[in-house]
Amino acid sequence: xxxxxxxxxxxxxxFCLFTYFFVSFAWAAQTSxxxxxxxxxxxxxxxxPAQFIFLIEELETHRANLSSxxxxxxxxxxxxxxxxxxxxxxxxxxxxxxxxxxxNETLKLKASxxxxxxxxxxxxxxxxxxxxxxxLNKLPLVIDDKLQQRAYAVxxxxxxxxxxxxxxxxxxxxxxxLSLVGRNFCFxxxxxxxxxxxxxxLxxxxxxxxxxxxxxQQSNEVVMESAIYSYLAKLHLKNSNPQKAILALEENLQAIxxxxxxxxxALYYSLLAESYFQIQSSVIAEDYAxxxxxxxxxxxxxxxQVSSYKVLYQIAExxxxxxxxxxYHKKFAEADRAYLDNIKTKHLAFQLAEHQTTxxxxxxxxxxxxxxxxxxxQKLSAIKAENNRLFxxxxxxxxxxxxxxxxxxxxxxxxxxxxxxxDALTGILNRGHFTQVAQSALKYCANTDMYLSCIxxxxxxxxxxxxxxGHACGDWVLKRVAEVCQAQGRKNDIFARLxxxxxxxxxPSCDLLTATKLAEEYRKVIERIDSADSGFDxxxxxxxxxxxxxxxxxxxxxxxxxxxxxxxxxxxxGRNRITVYSVPDKDADSDENTxxxxxxxxxxxxxxxxx
Numbered sequence: 001x002x003x004x005x006x007x008x009x010x011x012x013x014x015f016c017l018f019t020y021f022f023v024s025f026a027w028a029a030q031t032s033x034x035x036x037x038x039x040x041x042x043x044x045x046x047x048x049p050a051q052f053i054f055l056i057e058e059l060e061t062h063r064a065n066l067s068s069x070x071x072x073x074x075x076x077x078x079x080x081x082x083x084x085x086x087x088x089x090x091x092x093x094x095x096x097x098x099x100x101x102x103x104n105e106t107l108k109l110k111a112s113x114x115x116x117x118x119x120x121x122x123x124x125x126x127x128x129x130x131x132x133x134x135x136l137n138k139l140p141l142v143i144d145d146k147l148q149q150r151a152y153a154v155x156x157x158x159x160x161x162x163x164x165x166x167x168x169x170x171x172x173x174x175x176x177x178l179s180l181v182g183r184n185f186c187f188x189x190x191x192x193x194x195x196x197x198x199x200x201x202l203x204x205x206x207x208x209x210x211x212x213x214x215x216x217q218q219s220n221e222v223v224m225e226s227a228i229y230s231y232l233a234k235l236h237l238k239n240s241n242p243q244k245a246i247l248a249l250e251e252n253l254q255a256i257x258x259x260x261x262x263x264x265x266a267l268y269y270s271l272l273a274e275s276y277f278q279i280q281s282s283v284i285a286e287d288y289a290x291x292x293x294x295x296x297x298x299x300x301x302x303x304x305q306v307s308s309y310k311v312l313y314q315i316a317e318x319x320x321x322x323x324x325x326x327x328y329h330k331k332f333a334e335a336d337r338a339y340l341d342n343i344k345t346k347h348l349a350f351q352l353a354e355h356q357t358t359x360x361x362x363x364x365x366x367x368x369x370x371x372x373x374x375x376x377x378q379k380l381s382a383i384k385a386e387n388n389r390l391f392x393x394x395x396x397x398x399x400x401x402x403x404x405x406x407x408x409x410x411x412x413x414x415x416x417x418x419x420x421x422x423d424a425l426t427g428i429l430n431r432g433h434f435t436q437v438a439q440s441a442l443k444y445c446a447n448t449d450m451y452l453s454c455i456x457x458x459x460x461x462x463x464x465x466x467x468x469x470g471h472a473c474g475d476w477v478l479k480r481v482a483e484v485c486q487a488q489g490r491k492n493d494i495f496a497r498l499x500x501x502x503x504x505x506x507x508p509s510c511d512l513l514t515a516t517k518l519a520e521e522y523r524k525v526i527e528r529i530d531s532a533d534s535g536f537d538x539x540x541x542x543x544x545x546x547x548x549x550x551x552x553x554x555x556x557x558x559x560x561x562x563x564x565x566x567x568x569x570x571x572x573x574g575r576n577r578i579t580v581y582s583v584p585d586k587d588a589d590s591d592e593n594t595x596x597x598x599x600x601x602x603x604x605x606x607x608x609x610x611x
Contacts, residue, residue: 034062034070041077048220049084049259056081072103076111086262086298088118106142109135113154120161121263123301123342125349132158149175149184156191160198163346169195186216190224197231204235226256226264233271242278245271263302266295270304273311282315289315301342306335322448323509423497425475426482434496438506439556441494445508446554452508453515453548456563457522459501460541460575469536476534481542484525489518503542504560512548512580519544519578527576543570547581 041055059074066074079094095118098111112135119128132155139151152175160168172191180188189212196202202209209232216225229252236245249272256264273288292308299305309332316325421433429437445452459481466474478501485503486495494506505522507515522544529540545567552562566581573579 034059034066037062038070038073038077045077045080049222049261052084053081068102069104072098072101072107076107076114079111079114083114083118083121084259084261086260088122088298092118105138106144106147109138109142109147109151112138113151116154116158120158121299123345125162125346126352128158128162129349145178146184149178149180149187152178153184153187153191156195160191160194162350163198163343164350165195165198169199182219183221186212186219186221186224189215190227193228193231197234202231202235204232204239204241222252222255222259223261223264226252226259226268230264230267230271233275237271237275237278240278242275245275246279249275262295263299266292266299266302266304269295270307270311273308277311277314282318285311286315301335301338303339306332306339309335322450326448423482426479426497428482428486428503429494429496431496431498434494434498434504434506435556437494438496441506441508442549442554442556442559445549450509451511451548451550452506452554453510453512453546454552454559454563455505455507455515455519455522455544455546456498456560456567457503457519457542457544458567458571459526460543460571462501465538465540469534469538473534473536477529477531477540480529480533481526481540484529485522488521488525498560504563506559510548512546512550515548516546516578516580519546523576523578541576543567543575544578545570545581546578551581551583 037055037059041052041059044055045052056074056077059077063071063074075094075098079091079098082088082091082094092115095111095115099108099115101108103111112131116128116132116135119125119131135151136155139148142148152171156168156171156175158168159165159171162168169192172188172195175184176188176192178184189208193202193208193212196208209228212228213225216222216228229248233245233248236242236248249268253268253272256268259265269288269292273285273292276282276285276288289308289311292304296302296305296308309328313325313328313332316322316328421429423430442452444450459477462474462477465477478497481503482495482497485505489495489505490507490510492508493510494508496504498504505518507518510518523542526540526542531538531540545563545565547559547562547566549559552559562581566579569579570577
């Protein structure tokens, strides 16, 4: 700089000298401003998310003029902002690039800890444990008290999320023993309270709760403070105090919504949904439950999602909307199963990590002993290697045999189940399995006051087809009829071949009119079957009988018998038509009862109905 200034003075170019000073001053000012932006962003990244995102956007405008160190730092802060917005996959990509980059060890360790946090949120426990172990091993290489505090905090967070609350409490207490102020003091309080809550060591009047809230308020840590309020709300709900839970949650609801942190927002909404449902405010509870589901769309296997589907199911059930209740109950069951599977995955991941750690320590001990007995080890190593090869070969052979046996067993069971439950020719339910499934459907519909209808149909003049064209052609007809009808029906319909050319369809949650229309669709698709593929030219049709539980009751034998009676009425009236079962009644003259009876030409449906 001084050499350049001397040259300019020597040449008498005062204007150039002035320009040089101005540019140098502007560059220094800009550098100072950029560094201030970095300092501010790092200070407010969790306490003021909106300001943090604004600062990151401002820094992005200076990216082209940043040093390599500043560029790496901006990448890290960008990843942090993406995590806050719930875009965890994009954040992971940035963090992993930093870990393998030329950034300094401190920033790499920060990125590793952020990866651990992200994996905790996305439930990737094996990879999270791997990065956490590496980060804790590298911690002694970094001389930074604040980073050590953060590492303990991340370890406590991860182990709490993994369900290993004893370990989480241990790291929280390590963190608390350090000289903490501000944000880290809040972290230590919140993590300790979380571990104690999950271990059943926390009561709603515990003074630690108030201490934790005050610590987080002093450092303006909205997310941590909100988490503590959620533990308090859960304790109120546990003690049947939903009103107190609502007060605790709503006191901090606006602040956590402004943070845009999806996991804690979803937790708040789910707790509010459960609380309002307990005080019978179904409309508000339903609204919060739907908000929870919206918040958890990018968060797999979450407890708030399970809780919200349960609330929605209970609300629909209380309103008598059984169809909607059934849909929500299915979603609740699926979410609950996935959540429980996730808990099992956590335990498995932790046990695997423990096993690997134990194995690693055992190998180190073995190497120490082998170093003391080097000569003997050289002789034994060859024997050991050979034994290992034999053991591995034997193990592979055993595993292969076990896998082959398990596969054969599975195939046999699958085949036996197929033979036991399905018709060998058509692939639809056989009579025995149909009876079991249909009776279960009838029982459910009776208990939930739902409609159930039954369609019975028989192929017209099927014996003539067998006699004229052979049994192979008859089998072709049966399979083709099953295919077109199965494609026409609903997913939850119970479709079976009862024997010979007779088929039956039980339709849960289906009234008589809808069943009659569906029977007409069956009749049409059967009538439209092209027999040319069989090698012969003939027509195919069927006669149908339809009834429902309002006419025939909830006994399967009676339901089929009445449908059979209606079907034979169709046969008697000319075949290729539909008849609705008519209940015999001595007052039938006073009722306007008719039966559906249609053919392909006229499609008229006179109804035979009972009182």
